[in-house]
Amino acid sequence: MLEVIMPKQGMYEGDVTLIRWLIPDGTDVLVGDVLFTMENEKVEIDIEAEDAGILVQSQEDGFVAAVGTVIGYLVTTRAEYDQIKAKK
């Protein structure tokens, strides 16, 4: 299970906003797919997937947190996906 974070981009180290997910929860994604848009210092930036896997969204559009905060996961099997979802 790999974490999806809102990464630090440039110098800004304050809070950032998950503007919107661009790929629905439960989708198989490939490295380089644009996963979500986040806002950092009034700039919207599209973030690509660093890894491949099934996307599990753990935070919703509009979520605000510090750079580096986990907002989802990339898992390898449906069983893993179901397991994380069941915990919620």
Next chain:
Amino acid sequence: MISIKTLEQSFREMLRIRLFEERVRREFGKGDMPGFVHVYVGAEAIAVAVCGQLEKTDMITSTHRGHGHCLAKGVEVAPMVAELYGRESGLCHGRGGSMHIADFSKGVLGANAIVGGGIGLAVGAALAAQTLKDGRIAVTFFGDGASNQGVLHESMNLASIWKLPVVFVCENNGWAESTPASYSISVSDIATRAAGYSMPGVVVDATDYGAMHIAAEQAISRARVGDGPTFIEAKFPRQVGHYVGDGEAYRNRDERKNARDSDVISKTRLVLESQGVDVISIVSETENQIIKELDSAFDAARQGKWPSTDELEKYVYSS
């Protein structure tokens, strides 16, 4: 033509730099590495071809995008990573960070956040080597943006009239941050400007490792035997943003994709495969080795001691 053995060795070194930079980019996202980072992805052939053919005692000056030069010149991974995190165990005791890494023991006179800042330093180092007759040479790396700085004119002129043992390596990725070279540079090949200083100017495709290696070999040998400076313009397309996190709103997404299609590591891999080299084993060996080294370097850096505020003024001047 370069030998397959040399190509294989250079491929390993380029891959090592690529894996280092990809890891830096990923770890930077976590938010605990201070400042900015600029990664060397796509330019690996230049540092490897040049630094790989230098002696340990030869000197280089680097840029804001300096990790590749440092690694290729033999700087160790763990103290480099500690420096990125600003820790006391870093190469510059945490005072420098990514853009000011220096390791005099390896001939790395310093990365430099000032655009063109390393050019005059390398010419000075070459003057020292010539005066001391110690056989060393100096290389300065700089970007296409720095080629428009006044210091390059002064430096090339002095290097030429004094026949200094220096190599000017212009890494032209087509963009000075967000300004395209096609807009800001008066010539299509910067190397043509070398004629104004009576020195050879060579344009090289830096996505072709073999061509880059030969150009570097000739320039280094010319400097070594006392024939004076050479200007190399190493052209390659920029695969990534100017800094990690650069959204690149100013450029077309297709351009970035095309840049990735002419990646030097992928191209070198194909050449090696066509010669029957077992590239899969080389890749897995290199990955295993560097990933282990990086895991321990990042863990150690994160747990490392911060410099003490009581020593804020220490190391401000070197002696």
